[in-house]
Each structure stands twice: as structure tokens, then as C-alpha cells.
Amino acid sequence: MHEYSLASAIVEQVKKIALGHNASKVKTITVSADPYEMVIPDLLKEAYGIITDELELFKDSKLELLILPAEIICIDCDHKGEPSIEGDDEFAYNFKCAKCGSRDTHLNIRHLTIETVDLEIPE
Amino acid sequence: MTQEKKITVKKQAYLVNDEIADKIRHIMKEKDKLFFNIMGSIGAGKTLLLERIAEKLTPHYKIFVINGDVATTIDADRIAAKGATTVQINTGGGCHLSANLIQKELDKINIDDYDIFFAENVGNLICPAAWDVGAQMNIVVVSITEGEYVIKKHPIIFKGAAIAVINKCDLDGLGFDSGNLVEDAGKIKSDMRVICTSAKTSLGLESLIEALGIQLP
Ligand SMILES: Nc1nc2c(ncn2[C@@H]2O[C@H](COP(=O)(O)OP(=O)(O)O)[C@@H](O)[C@H]2O)c(=O)[nH]1
Ligand SMILES: [Mg+2]
Ligand SMILES: [Zn+2]
Numbered sequence: 545m546h547e548y549s550l551a552s553a554i555v556e557q558v559k560k561i562a563l564g565h566n567a568s569k570v571k572t573i574t575v576s577a578d579p580y581e582m583v584i585p586d587l588l589k590e591a592y593g594i595i596t597d598e599l600e601l602f603k604d605s606k607l608e609l610l611i612l613p614a615e616i617i618c619i620d621c622d623h624k625g626e627p628s629i630e631g632d633d634e635f636a637y638n639f640k641c642a643k644c645g646s647r648d649t650h651l652n653i654r655h656l657t658i659e660t661v662d663l664e665i666p667e
Numbered sequence: 668m669t670q671e672k673k674i675t676v677k678k679q680a681y682l683v684n685d686e687i688a689d690k691i692r693h694i695m696k697e698k699d700k701l702f703f704n705i706m707g708s709i710g711a712g713k714t715l716l717l718e719r720i721a722e723k724l725t726p727h728y729k730i731f732v733i734n735g736d737v738a739t740t741i742d743a744d745r746i747a748a749k750g751a752t753t754v755q756i757n758t759g760g761g762c763h764l765s766a767n768l769i770q771k772e773l774d775k776i777n778i779d780d781y782d783i784f785f786a787e788n789v790g791n792l793i794c795p796a797a798w799d800v801g802a803q804m805n806i807v808v809v810s811i812t813e814g815e816y817v818i819k820k821h822p823i824i825f826k827g828a829a830i831a832v833i834n835k836c837d838l839d840g841l842g843f844d845s846g847n848l849v850e851d852a853g854k855i856k857s858d859m860r861v862i863c864t865s866a867k868t869s870l871g872l873e874s875l876i877e878a879l880g881i882q883l884p
Contacts, residue, residue, distance in 0.1 A: 549761075
């Protein structure tokens with residue numbers, strides 16, 4: 545439940561970017577998140593809505609969220625990539641190596657990232 | 668007239684937090700200090716373990732503990748009674764500590780006055796995993812009274828930890844079993860230390876202090 549902190553961190557960063565480009569409006573913000581980061585998309589959007597509600601710069605703007613595939617790094621065979629498609633019936637999340645099946649892996653969480661911002665800039 | 672422009676940003680939302688965390692880690696390293704982030708569920712025994720650790724360490728080291736809790740100063744007072752300097756951060760409902768909260772407390776003290784720093788994170792097995800507080804090592808504490816599936820249900824926080832502490836092992840055999848948790852923790856990743864402790868009887872305390880890399884004379 546830290547979607548509110550995240551949404552406000554996004555808004556703060558985008559505000560700076562928009563000001564830096566002399567933008568009059570923020571139209572769309574695209575962010576990417578790791579599935580194992582536990583960000584709840586609806587809560588993030590809701591928090592974003594609440595935070596930007598009274599901000600003229602963000603009026604009618606949209607927050608779009610892309611969920612990336614999870615990424616693990618295998619300690620046994622060095623393979624790096626999505627976990628195996630078979631899944632893991634023992635643990636709540638699948639960390640199994642797609643190459644050798646080992647669960648002895650590191651998790652490379654790609655934290656919530658602001659990918660692009662669509663701005664409206666007066667000419 | 669206006670024009671529309673797509674700006675490529677590629678910056679983490681956590682950027683500000685992570686920059687502060689890196690700065691804290693850097694300063695601690697430069698000054699040759701240790702800083703540990705203790706995470707775990709509510710009631711796992713984080714505070715009691717810190718009391719025991721403080722008892723062991725304070726004759727030899729100056730200890731500073733930052734306690735994160737939604738409210739109250741109970742934990743900070745408990746650990747202070749064991750000879751450590753403590754400060755309570757009340758997150759006011761927040762589910763995790765963040766680097767700026769730690770930095771604010773460090774700003775109020777002289778880091779040189781202490782040797783070893785601990786943060787007791789807010790009791791939660793989900794959110795603190797995502798927030799770097801600038802510690803050199805993350806430790807996750809679970810207790811055998813939390814049920815045998817606690818690690819299977821919350822493996823993500825362990826992926827980022829160097830040590831998994833299985834606490835309340837004094838209750839082993841008394842209707843609780845440490846075996847499952849030790850086994851599950853062992854399946855998380857081979858480079859995580861798994862240590863059974865009892866903050867009540869001090870079982871495993873020496874192994875834990877050794878795993879933290881703290882030398883006792
Ligand atoms: N039997 C037993 N009880 C413990 C142990 N560690 C903590 N407790 C008890 O568990 C409760 C919660 O402990 P506390 O340290 O406050 O947990 P925290 O929420 O993780 O800080 C308290 O009543 C402690 O006395 C332990 O190793 N064995
Ligand atoms: Mg506590
Ligand atoms: Zn592998």
C-alpha cells in the first residue's frame with residue numbers, strides 16, 4: 545500500500561520535466577513496473593487522480609502503466625530473463641530459471657519507471 | 668497554438684529515495700560504520716532481537732537504533748533501556764521506512780558518535796522490500812508462530828535480504844515447528860544466511876551477530 549507515495553513521486557518528477565519544457569499541460573504519463581514490485585495498478589491510478597485533481601498542469605491527464613515481465617538471474621547457470629513458464633507450485637511467486645529449472649536465483653526488480661511523458665507545449 | 672511532444676524520461680519513480688539511500692550508504696562506508704535494515708512482520712520479534720543485540724553490543728560499541736512504527740515510542744524506549752541510543756520515527760500510517768526519513772534522523776545526530784546503526788522497519792512483509800533505506804544489509808525476521816507458510820507466501824522480501832532470521836525457536840516442538848521455515852528460507856537463494864534464533868533465550872544470537880560481521884572482543 546505505498547501507491548500513494550509512488551504516485552506523488554511520479555507527479556513531482558513530471559512537474560519538473562513539464563516546467564523544464566515550458567509545457568502548459570501534461571497529457572499522458574507512461575510508467576513501467578515489475579510484476580513482483582507489488583504495485584496495484586488501480587490503486588496507483590486512483591492515487592494519481594487524487595494527487596493531480598487540483599493541479600491545472602495535470603488536468604485531464606492520464607497515467608498509463610505497463611507491467612513488464614519479471615526478471616531473474618540464475619545463481620546456478622547465470623541465465624538472466626523471465627522465470628520459467630512452468631511456474632512454481634510451491635511458492636507464491638515464480639523464481640525458477642527458464643533454462644535449468646533452479647529456484648536458486650536473484651530477483652532483479654525493475655522499479656517503477658517513468659518511461660515517457662506527453663506534453664502540450666505552447667508555440 | 669500548442670504542439671504536443673513526447674519526452675523520453677526513463678527515470679525511476681523511486682529516484683529521489685534511491686539517491687538519498689545511496690548517499691547514506693556511501694557516508695556510512697566512508698566513515699566505517701555499519702547500518703542494518705531489520706524488516707519483518709508485526710510481532711516477529713524485531714524489537715526483542717534488537718534489545719538482545721543491544722545488550723551484547725553496547726559494552727563494546729555505540730549503537731544507534733531508528734525505530735519505524737506507525738505510532739507510539741514503545742519500541743524505541745524498550746531498546747533504549749538496553750543502552751542503545753534510539754529514536755522513533757512514526758510513519759503515521761505509512762507502511763515502510765524510506766531513505767529520507769532515515770536521513771532526517773541522521774541529520775540530527777553526529778554519525779561519528781556511533782559505531783553501528785540499525786533501522787527497525789515498519790512491521791510488514793511487502794512494502795519495505797521496495798524501499799531502499801541506505802543500509803548495507805537487509806535482514807528479514809519471521810517467527811515460527813506466524814505459520815508454516817509465511818515464507819512461501821512472501822518470498823519477494825527474502826530475495827533482497829542477506830540474512831533470514833527464523834525467530835521464536837524456543838517454541839520449537841511446543842506446537843510450532845521451525846523446520847518448514849528453515850527449509851523454505853533455504854530455497855530462496857543460496858547466498859542468504861538462515862539463522863534460527865530465540866530473542867527470548869538468546870539462542871542463535873551469537874551466530875546472528877557474527878553474520879552481521881560484528882566482532883566481539
Ligand atoms: N517465545 C518467544 N517470544 C518472543 C520472541 N521474540 C519476541 N517474542 C515476543 O513476541 C512479541 C512481539 O515481539 P516484538 O519484539 O515486539 O516484535 P516486533 O513487532 O517484530 O518488534 C513480544 O511479546 C515478545 O516478547 C522469541 O524468540 N520467543
Ligand atoms: Mg517492534
Ligand atoms: Zn539456471
